[in-house]
Amino acid sequence: MSKSIVRIEGLSHRYTSNWAIRDINIEIAENSIVGLLGSNGAGKSTTMNILCGSLNQTEGRVYINGIDMKAEPQLAKREIGFLPQNPPLYMDLTVDEYLYYCAGLRLMPKTAMKQAIDEVKERCGVAHFSKRLIKNLSGGYRQRVGIAQAIVHKPGVVVLDEPTNGLDPNQVIEVRALIRDIARDRVVIFSSHILTEIQLLCKEIKMIENGRIVFSDTMDAFNNYIEPHSMIVHFGNMPAAGELEKIHGVVNTQILSDRLARVFFNGDQDISEHIVAQSIQQGWRLREISFEKNSLEEVFKLLSQHSSQH
Numbered sequence: 001m002s003k004s005i006v007r008i009e010g011l012s013h014r015y016t017s018n019w020a021i022r023d024i025n026i027e028i029a030e031n032s033i034v035g036l037l038g039s040n041g042a043g044k045s046t047t048m049n050i051l052c053g054s055l056n057q058t059e060g061r062v063y064i065n066g067i068d069m070k071a072e073p074q075l076a077k078r079e080i081g082f083l084p085q086n087p088p089l090y091m092d093l094t095v096d097e098y099l100y101y102c103a104g105l106r107l108m109p110k111t112a113m114k115q116a117i118d119e120v121k122e123r124c125g126v127a128h129f130s131k132r133l134i135k136n137l138s139g140g141y142r143q144r145v146g147i148a149q150a151i152v153h154k155p156g157v158v159v160l161d162e163p164t165n166g167l168d169p170n171q172v173i174e175v176r177a178l179i180r181d182i183a184r185d186r187v188v189i190f191s192s193h194i195l196t197e198i199q200l201l202c203k204e205i206k207m208i209e210n211g212r213i214v215f216s217d218t219m220d221a222f223n224n225y226i227e228p229h230s231m232i233v234h235f236g237n238m239p240a241a242g243e244l245e246k247i248h249g250v251v252n253t254q255i256l257s258d259r260l261a262r263v264f265f266n267g268d269q270d271i272s273e274h275i276v277a278q279s280i281q282q283g284w285r286l287r288e289i290s291f292e293k294n295s296l297e298e299v300f301k302l303l304s305q306h307s308s309q310h
């Protein structure tokens, strides 16, 4: 396995009496782009705030590049950039003023600042707005400035908490492209409650629910959970009882009306072809097949049950 850049061990946190996150263990290797998926209140921001040293955990350890965030926060923070859910933008500063201010906070040497800021503005597509007040930028450009401050000190890890939240569809596409670009030379971890956001960008997914990691694997493995395993089939002539079950790949059926049947199948990719072929042969007059995908809520439920059995 390639070198581990982020290691989270037994991380738990409680704000008051209830645990917001419980026993989170995550290991992230070099060159990864990892999505943290969870519904509202699942514990994404808590995990990210601790990971970036903005919040002190109740229990557990976080290591960035081998450096313990709690024991050596200044050193560890040099290795990590953070765009919190509510970006800490100063509306009355210009883009330049703000980025110089952030570079200063990151303890960058003064001599290195200009070049680093010029590079980051170019990369994030905000160079032409250098002298513009942040309050006069659109949501998409503010988010770009937020991302610029997260990478100005060239960290090996960047954490983005719901970076596309609240943006319009065009802005989402642009910010997504920017995330893909910055992930070319560093680890990027970002959170979302929207599955497609994560599917479009990530090779790895961690799913958090009720403060616990309920799934941690590749995107391909996750996709198996949401692959359809049932379909609604509309026939002109409903097959006789037991006929559908004879088709290769069909495991069960449910008759919904005199023309509609729900067909459960074993994941066979060619299932619709089998049904079409059989229908032609038997004169069932097939009208329509529609696959039933698991909703995200169902996937959450499935995985939460799965994890509580282990």
Ligand SMILES: Nc1ncnc2c1ncn2[C@@H]1O[C@H](COP(=O)(O)OP(=O)(O)OP(=O)(O)O)[C@@H](O)[C@H]1O
Binding pocket: 015, 016, 020, 038, 039, 040, 041, 042, 043, 044, 045, 046, 047, 085, 193
């Ligand atoms: N400052 C706080 N004080 C008390 N409880 C908090 C605080 N911040 C978060 N919580 C609680 O901790 C749990 C996890 O919240 P967290 O913000 O980490 O979830 P999230 O997945 O980021 O959700 P969202 O997408 O809605 O921000 C929730 O039950 C939330 O109500």
